[in-house]
Amino acid sequence: MSSETMTLFSPQLAARFDALVEKYPVRRSALVPMLLYAQDEIGYLSDAVIAEVAERIGITELDVRNVASYYSMLRFKPAGKYNVQVCTNISCMLRGAYDLYERFQEELGIGHKGVTSDGLFSLEEVECIGACCWAPAIQVNYEFHDELTPEHVSGILSGYRGKAALEGRTSNA
Amino acid sequence: MPRLVSHPDEVKVVSKRFGQGAAKIERYIELGGYESAKKCLEQGPDWIIEEMKASNLRGRGGAGFPTGLKWSFVPKKSDKPKYVLVNGDESEPGTCKDHLIFLHDPHAVIEGTIIAGLAIGAKLGFIYLRGEYRYLLEIMEKAVADAYAKGFLGKKIFGSDTEFQVITQTGAGAYEVGEESALMESLEGKRGVPRIKPPFPAVVGLYGGPTVINNAETIATVPHVIAMGGVAFAGIGTPRNGGTRLFGISGHVQRPGVYELPMGYNLKKMIYEVAGGIRGGRQLKAVVPGGSSTPVLLPEEIENLGMDFDQVGKAGSMLGSGGVVVIDDQTCIVEFALRTISFYQHESCGWCIPCREGTDWLKKSLTRFHAGFGEAKDIDNIQYLAENMMGRTFCPLGDAAAMPTLGFVKKFRKEFEDHLNGRPCPFAKHVELAVI
Secondary structure (H helix, E strand, O other): OOOOOOOOOOHHHHHHHHHHHHHOOOHHHHHHHHHHHHHHHHOOOOHHHHHHHHHHHOOOHHHHHHHHOOOOOOOOOOOOOEEEEEEOOHHHHHOOHHHHHHHHHHHHOOOOOOEOOOOOEEEEEEOOOOOHHHOOOEEEOOEEEOOOOHHHHHHHHHHHHHHHHHHHHHHHO | OOOOOOOOOOOOOOOOOOOOOOOOHHHHHHOOOOHHHHHHHHHOHHHHHHHHHHHOOEOOOOOOOEHHHHHHOOOOOOOOOOEEEEEEOOOOOOOOHHHHHHHHOHHHHHHHHHHHHHHHOOOEEEEEEOOOOHHHHHHHHHHHHHHHHOOOOEOOHHHOOOOEEEEEEEOOOOHHHHOHHHHHHHHOOOOOOOOOOOOOOOOOOHHHOOEEEEEHHHHHHHHHHHHHOHHHHHHHOEOOEOOEEEEEEEEOEOOOEEEEEEOOEEHHHHHHHHOOOEHHHOOEEEEEOOOOOOOOEOHHHOOOOEEOHHHHHHOOOOOOOOEEEEEEOOOOHHHHHHHHHHHHHHHOOOOOHHHHHHHHHHHHHHHHHHHHHOOHHHHHHHHHHHHHHOOOOOOOHHHHHHHHHHHHHHHOHHHHHHOOOOOOOOOOOOOOOOOO
């Protein structure tokens, strides 16, 4: 599939995928990155995304689903615009990750894998994110925030609310 | 941004460019970067492997296999292309050292990959980072592009007739993919399910070709071994344990952080002097010495314990990934054991039944136990289950789940007994852990 034909993805991402499948000794090696990058743009792995990825690589949709269901970052339904991932694994737990997670639940009014009604935030309790020495740590989408206390929670959330409002204004202008 | 720490006892080899702006290629070159790769290009594969053997560098991912020996297993002649694979899937709880390497010294990873490629006669290397490390992947991608622009990677590296290419790859969330054969499956676009061994990757690896797979820290150490010489590197550590190691000290210490210390450094000193001791004036209860899969050690067991693969092994645990998790006396060990097993239950790929069922039953038993609904026979059952998982799976995940559980039950049996008969957990704050 070339970037000129019908695609779900932006021209930039479609072009990136065209290059990605040619990069490896076998096309299929592009599968996992392609799924993650597609999710980054579309928000989740919709049926249409799965169909297009399968076609681009030349494998069945079932094959794609089989692989996608293995990886914990890949999802089959939308998350919030900002996906808050709170690590509660041992190093974070020892430094108060559960208090932090509770505060996020209270502030957002949602639990594990919940999405706020405005679609702005989702929340997940996640396994170790590799920030053990700067615990407790979270990721919002791909952004790390570390050495947190529950007192940081409202500031972090309002930061992202502000970011979303700013983007909204720019796109309406 | 992860905070950098330092201590006078540190011997900075791998971390010496941290905080020096070395992610920029010009700065890396200014600091002596890519000289080791050039030297290896002149000296050839046999020389490289001899230097690596002399260095006593052992795999930093956890298993501690001698790097030079691993490289020497790759057949010189092969009908299929050979590959170098860098494991940056860093996911062992308690471990965040590769995070700093990718952030501060990405070119060291590239240079180490080139050298490994020269040593085994590979023309292509892959650098695989866990999906959560997107910002680090972007740093690595920029570094790779810059290395291509300089001619350090490509068809004719450093102006020679030798080809070496590098491809960066992202994962998408899976601890299991840190296991070498599962990582190869993932890179081939499949579920990260482990392969049966033998054949080992050095003979049949990625795409069926001979493959060297090394942890990112191991690879980032290689240029330094070449620069200082294998014998000099070995001289920093203890016998059979060459060099330094990036120890990530986390948990209840005053100054958590990643510290580079010589192999064999005393664990007690590491906790009390380097990391400033236990925070809040509390007492040390236990230490997990090398990432969540390594059996717990008691305060009396660390008195004279040198942190190298052999000494920690002799003490009944493992040096593992170098992630030292420090636990104070206000912590419930049953809860800690439960959080540990919850992780392995979540991450088990389900391929091998003892691991899939064992982690699930252990989680169920420990959940019930911690909530105060345990029975005396459960303690023995937990131990029995864990013992029967050991050595019965394709990959080490089953062992990684069973080993720490056995440690907790054996060394803290009394604390398990204190939870019996519906008595509330003496430490309980979070009676029920959220189910991931």
